[in-house]
Amino acid sequence: MKDFRLYAITGEEFHKGRDLIQVMEEAILGGVDIIQLRDKYSSKKEVLRKAKLLKELAKKYDIPLIINDHIDVALAVDADGIHIGQDDLPLEEARKIIGKNKIIGISTHEIEEAREAQKNGADYIGVGPIFPTKSKVDVVDPVTTKYIEEVVKEITIPFVAIGGIKLHNVDQVLDAGATRICAISEIVGNEDVTRVCQLFIKKIDERLLIK
Template sequence: MREFSLYAITGEAFHPGRSLTEIMEEAILGGVDIIQLRDKKSSKKVLLEKAKALKALATKHNVPFIVNDHIDVALAVGADGVHVGQDDLPLQEVRRIVGPDTIIGVSTHKLEEALEAERNGADYIGVGPIFSTQSKEDVVDPVTTSYIQEVKKTIQIPFVAIGGIKRHNVQEVLDAGAERICVISEIVGAEDVRAVSAELAAVIKEAKK
């Protein structure tokens, strides 16, 4: 899959009164280089319309578009990939459904899960939550930056750190070995989405030097 550094996930609860596409476009213009639609509450019909709009936006700006969980919606809109959790369909089944060219990401919370995802053909893994977060309804204890260090030493496929990452703690995550950061509320809930995205992108770029 194409290299990326700053991954933004939708979170409409954090920007009431502002449109989904407006927020995500500002994020992309600020430096986000991959986006994901994550929506646990909307009907499939509403989700499909959101996915169509975000796919068009991602195509316009030439960034990958990922759909969380809903494989059927991802296929319906021609999304670049899907992201699944530990309780979703097994990765081999997801691959059988979406085909060889679709990006598959897998959320992992411990090294055994990361190794299994790598063995089964994931294109990238999510590593987290690094810190406590209000963005997910299912509460998982923070894995801390020590999990980043374990993955960095062991896993060969790309990984992205996620969970409670903010401007004030992103350097800690990068220092632990992460090269890709996923952010929800810090970006989509910002008053100036583009500026915050640009700040985070610059910190990641500096860390890679």
């Protein structure tokens, strides 16, 4: 798994009328170095269609494509990995299906979940939601930057901070020790997707230089 700094997840509800592939390519051009297809509402056939297109895009720029939840779709398009939640298929079972050479990421909301994910072989974890977010229904309460600080002290696998992260509050996330950021609406819903990604990367890189 390549290391990464800026992780973008699809959110077509935030850019209605704009082409999915165009938006995600603009994000990549701005510095996004890993993308995830998350589609909770389309038919399996439509998710597969989007996954095929995103796979070609990711291949073009040599970055990983992660599929949220749909392990069968991930296998069908030979995606680089999957992302699962706490209520999805257990990580160990997902690994049996996806294979040892694919990436598995898992969302975590407390340190015990992070410990379990690391112990069970996750390649990375999502840490959040840091702030209130409208990008996901039935979301848990914000875990705040305190959870980032706990993860930094104890967890050795890569983690990405997610949930309500915007340009105006990302400094709080970086101050807490995060070096990888994930955003949805702030990226794909922006009028200038490439520019907002460049600004995120600038903030991350500046913080890494300080460290």
